[in-house]
Amino acid sequence: MHDPKLGNSIVEALTQNNLEIKEDRLEILFQDFVASAVLGEKHYGARVPALSTGITERAVTLGLYASALDMDDVNWKVLTHPGSIIWPIATSIGIERGLTLKQVYEAAAYGYRTGATIANFFGPLHRSKWHVTATSGAFAATTTAAIALGLSKEQHLKALHICAMNIGGSSQAVLERKGAAQTNRASAISLGATSAHAALVGAPHAEEIWSGPRGLFELFLVEGATSEILNGIDNVAIRLMDANGFVHSALAAALKLRQIHKEKIESLTVVLSTSVSSILDASQGGPWWNPAHAVAALWESGDPTNLQSASEFLAVTHVEFEEMPIGAGKVRIKTASGEHEEYVELAPEEKTWRDVKWGKAGISSAADAYRRCSSFPLAALR
Numbered sequence: 001m002h003d004p005k006l007g008n009s010i011v012e013a014l015t016q017n018n019l020e021i022k023e024d025r026l027e028i029l030f031q032d033f034v035a036s037a038v039l040g041e042k043h044y045g046a047r048v049p050a051l052s053t054g055i056t057e058r059a060v061t062l063g064l065y066a067s068a069l070d071m072d073d074v075n076w077k078v079l080t081h082p083g084s085i086i087w088p089i090a091t092s093i094g095i096e097r098g099l100t101l102k103q104v105y106e107a108a109a110y111g112y113r114t115g116a117t118i119a120n121f122f123g124p125l126h127r128s129k130w131h132v133t134a135t136s137g138a139f140a141a142t143t144t145a146a147i148a149l150g151l152s153k154e155q156h157l158k159a160l161h162i163c164a165m166n167i168g169g170s171s172q173a174v175l176e177r178k179g180a181a182q183t184n185r186a187s188a189i190s191l192g193a194t195s196a197h198a199a200l201v202g203a204p205h206a207e208e209i210w211s212g213p214r215g216l217f218e219l220f221l222v223e224g225a226t227s228e229i230l231n232g233i234d235n236v237a238i239r240l241m242d243a244n245g246f247v248h249s250a251l252a253a254a255l256k257l258r259q260i261h262k263e264k265i266e267s268l269t270v271v272l273s274t275s276v277s278s279i280l281d282a283s284q285g286g287p288w289w290n291p292a293h294a295v296a297a298l299w300e301s302g303d304p305t306n307l308q309s310a311s312e313f314l315a316v317t318h319v320e321f322e323e324m325p326i327g328a329g330k331v332r333i334k335t336a337s338g339e340h341e342e343y344v345e346l347a348p349e350e351k352t353w354r355d356v357k358w359g360k361a362g363i364s365s366a367a368d369a370y371r372r373c374s375s376f377p378l379a380a381l382r
Contacts (some may be wrong), residue, residue, distance in 0.1 A: 002217040002224050004210035010121055010183045011164075011209075012040070013229050014114045015156040022233050026105040027366050029073055032238040033087040033360035034068055038378045040068030055092045056193040058188045058334040060268060062088035062373065067182045067303055070288065071357070076327045076346065077235035078136070085188050086111035086139035086144050091373045093148035101370055107148035108275035112232030114160075115140030120230055123134030129170075130220060131213070134169025134184035135326035140232075141192020159199035164209040164216060166191055166234065177285030198343035231242050237346070240353035242307040243294035244285075247277045248347035250329025251304045254295045256342045258302060263335045268317040277321040295331060305356040 010231075012067035020079050044065060065086050066072050072084035088246040119136035126132060142163040146156040169187065199205070208334050209216055216222050217323040241248050250270050268290045272280060280289040285296075287310070296317040297307035310317075324330070325345060362379070372378045 002211065002222070004208070004217075004226055005202045007121070007222075007223055009211040010117060010227060010229070011160050011216045012025055012157065014110075014117060014139075014160065015054070015146075015153045017110075017153075019109055019113055021103070021106050021109045023105055024229075025233055026109060028100075028236065029083055029233075029378060030087060030101075030108070031329065031358065031363050031366055032073060032104065032371050033083045034372060034378070036069065036071050036084070036364045037062050037065040037088075038361035038363070038372065039071070039357075040065035041376070041378050042223060043068045043103075044170070050090070055089075055096050056190050058095070059088040059092040059189045059193060059289065060374075061376070062091060063186045063189045063206050064182050065378070067185050068179070070207065070244060071239045073236050073238050073339070074327075075116055075119070075185070075232070075236045077120075077230070078132070078256060080115060080119050080133040080136055080327060081185070082112055082115045082133070082137060082140055082232065082236065085133070085141050085185050085192070086115065087169035089144045089192055090142045090148055091370070093145060095374050097148070099148065101281045101366055103148070107144045109231075109233065110147045111140040111144030112236065113230065114230035114232070114236070116230040119224060120130060121222070121224055122220065123224050123225055124159075126221045127322075128221070129171060131169035131171045131174055131184050131195060133181070134188045134218065135167045137169075137188035138163050138191040138195075141189050142195040145192050146194035149200060151196060151200060155199045159195045161205040161209055162198050162203065163191060163195040165206045166195070167220070177279060177289050187287070208315065236357050237340070238349055238354070240302070240349060240357050241294075241304040241347070242297075242347060243287075243291075243304075244280075244289055245295045246272065246280060246327065247291045248304075249327060249344040250295055250331055251298050252289060252344040252347040253329055253331040254298050255302070255341035256306060257333055257340055258299055259333055260341055261335060261337075263337060265299070265333045265335050266316065267334040268295055268313060269332040269334075270319045270330065271324075272319065272321055273278070273324045274321040275326050280319070282319075292321050305353050355381075
């Protein structure tokens with residue numbers, strides 16, 4: 001039996017300003033967001049977007065750009081991509097209101113907390129039907145906007161209620177692997193801005209958001225099994241490798257094996273979680289979504305930031321799935337000396353890999369990154 005009091009207590013807790021702000025980590029996440037946005041802007045190819053000057057318009061554009069190459073950050077505990085929703089709204093309000101980077105980081109930190117906590121509360125059943133990055137992300141964007149705009153706790157709570165009655169985002173956008181999930185993120189951004197704005201001007205809101213046939217529990221398959229408040233930062237990783245995030249740990253495992261075993265390989269076997277078998281079957285999305293291509297390319301180049309060519313080893317590379325945490329990966333090679341295996345649960349964030357990504361985007365400092373977001377094109381040096 002679902003308990004609406006539990007849901008209400010969580011939402012209430014998310015309006016409390018009692019969070020430790022981890023500025024060093026937030027600075028890395030922020031710069032990586034801008035790097036992703038700059039590179040994504042090049043992918044979109046539009047020099048100056050038609051709608052890019054107001055808070056919401058700028059934030060939506062930044063969100064689309066930051067997620068364009070599927071290299072925005074990921075929370076491996078709750079399986080969301082929070083940064084491409086949170087940072088666009090924090091940055092856009094920051095630019096409009098003249099906030100310092102410290103104030104932008106604070107707004108983002110509270111957004112990360114809200115997004116992770118809501119995603120965790122909603123649970124795996126919700127995630128099986130709905131795009132949890134979008135649903136929890138709308139709450140995250142709402143909190144981010146509430147903090148950045150200086151809403152009171154009462155207004156913040158009202159904003160979250162307004163958001164709750166308008167969330168959405170089909171997981172079909174993810175399953176097709178054609179980039180449609182970018183617009184789910186953009187929609188969450190705009191809903192967050194709208195919810196905070198509506199609360200700020202005193203718009204009415206629904207009181208009972210959890211129970212009944214029209215409440216969140218039933219409509220959105222919310223499990224509501226935990227009341228844990230997550231800080232939202234500790235489980236967030238930036239994506240630096242030239243492949244989808246689900247294969248990053250396998251790439252790290254393959255790199256370890258490649259550095260140790262120099263002999264000719266007879267076969268490469270990539271082992272990933274059964275939970276991702278349906279989206280990593282190489283049937284759609286091209287090489288980016290093909291684990292065999294990624295690991296074969298890594299064995300060829302030795303560089304996880306350069307996985308373009310896999311021709312030399314693709315024919316001897318195979319993919320299997322077994323029970324393991326989502327995001328973990330195992331690689332097994334067969335050589336004349338026998339079989340060798342490596343398992344990695346979470347891929348590292350090597351600074352050299354980060355330097356490659358940030359270098360391509362021309363990111364030199366957080367202050368420079370913030371300036372870049374003040375106008376388009378982002379790639380222009382300020």
